[in-house]
Amino acid sequence: MTANGPDSADETLNLQSRISDLAQVPAWIERLAPRFSIPDSTQFAINLCLEEVLSNTIRHGYAGQPGHPIAIRFSKPREDYFLFVVEDHAAPFNPVDSPELPPISSLDESAVGGQGIRLLRQFADGLEYHPTPSGNRLFIGFSSVNSPAAKN
Amino acid sequence: MPISTVELEGGITRVILEGRLDIEGAAAVDMPMNVIAGTKKFVLVDMEKVSFLGSMGLRALVAPARAIKGRGGKIVIFGPNEMVEKVLKSSGVDTLIPVHHELQNAIAALQ
Numbered sequence: 001m002t003a004n005g006p007d008s009a010d011e012t013l014n015l016q017s018r019i020s021d022l023a024q025v026p027a028w029i030e031r032l033a034p035r036f037s038i039p040d041s042t043q044f045a046i047n048l049c050l051e052e053v054l055s056n057t058i059r060h061g062y063a064g065q066p067g068h069p070i071a072i073r074f075s076k077p078r079e080d081y082f083l084f085v086v087e088d089h090a091a092p093f094n095p096v097d098s099p100e101l102p103p104i105s106s107l108d109e110s111a112v113g114g115q116g117i118r119l120l121r122q123f124a125d126g127l128e129y130h131p132t133p134s135g136n137r138l139f140i141g142f143s144s145v146n147s148p149a150a151k152n
Numbered sequence: 153m154p155i156s157t158v159e160l161e162g163g164i165t166r167v168i169l170e171g172r173l174d175i176e177g178a179a180a181v182d183m184p185m186n187v188i189a190g191t192k193k194f195v196l197v198d199m200e201k202v203s204f205l206g207s208m209g210l211r212a213l214v215a216p217a218r219a220i221k222g223r224g225g226k227i228v229i230f231g232p233n234e235m236v237e238k239v240l241k242s243s244g245v246d247t248l249i250p251v252h253h254e255l256q257n258a259i260a261a262l263q
Contacts, residue, residue: 044235104244115243116207122242
């Protein structure tokens with residue numbers, strides 16, 4: 001996945017590793033949406049996936065410690081594709097390869113906890129992970145052609 | 153996230169959620185949902201005005217559902233939009249908490 005293309009103006013959101021910082025993400029997506037023609041259903045998928053990735057980074061990657069950086073870079077490499085790159089300096093974690101729990105089949109609360117990665121894989125159209133010398137870089141792609149609302 | 157309740161006939165409590173059931177929203181409804189789960193037996197969770205549902209929001213639904221069912225009660229979800237329902241289906245929560253789009257059917261399922 002690359003960030004080159006005719007409409008590839010970059011936008012970056014820089015967060016600190018605080019759960020309260022996640023509130024900045026929906027507003028950021030709302031600002032991007034009209035400028036880059038992001039459909040409503042795709043915005044939903046973006047918000048869902050970023051919330052999962054970022055909350056996992058904060059709670060697990062940074063072990064809940066505040067004051068650590070997380071950068072989210074947006075680009076639109078082609079007309080119908082939106083790319084988000086999440087980069088951190090946290091402990092290595094590859095959500096692309098980590099085991100996925102099955103759908104919840106009981107009301108045991110512990111079964112709910114593993115649904116984040118499942119939802120990430122269901123709602124993103126592309127996922128690519130690269131370790132960096134200092135942490136992690138996760139590429140998350142969304143296609144407005146394959147709208148999440150149309151997927152099974 | 154605003155949360156309100158309306159008592160319907162037949163001892164049914166309609167819990168109305170509005171806005172984003174994200175990490176922040178889930179934290180905001182956690183206590184009131186626990187109170188409802190501990191005191192009400194037939195609960196209709198009205199999600200017509202819920203614009204977003206994340207995995208933390210799922211917990212905010214599953215935990216009360218567990219308590220209600222554990223006390224011999226019933227709980228249903230009413231009116232989620234297409235994307236919210238996709239989250240419910242992808243996670244399997246819809247197999248544990250029935251989803252209805254017609255209010256009469258939701259109420260009937262609690263009786």
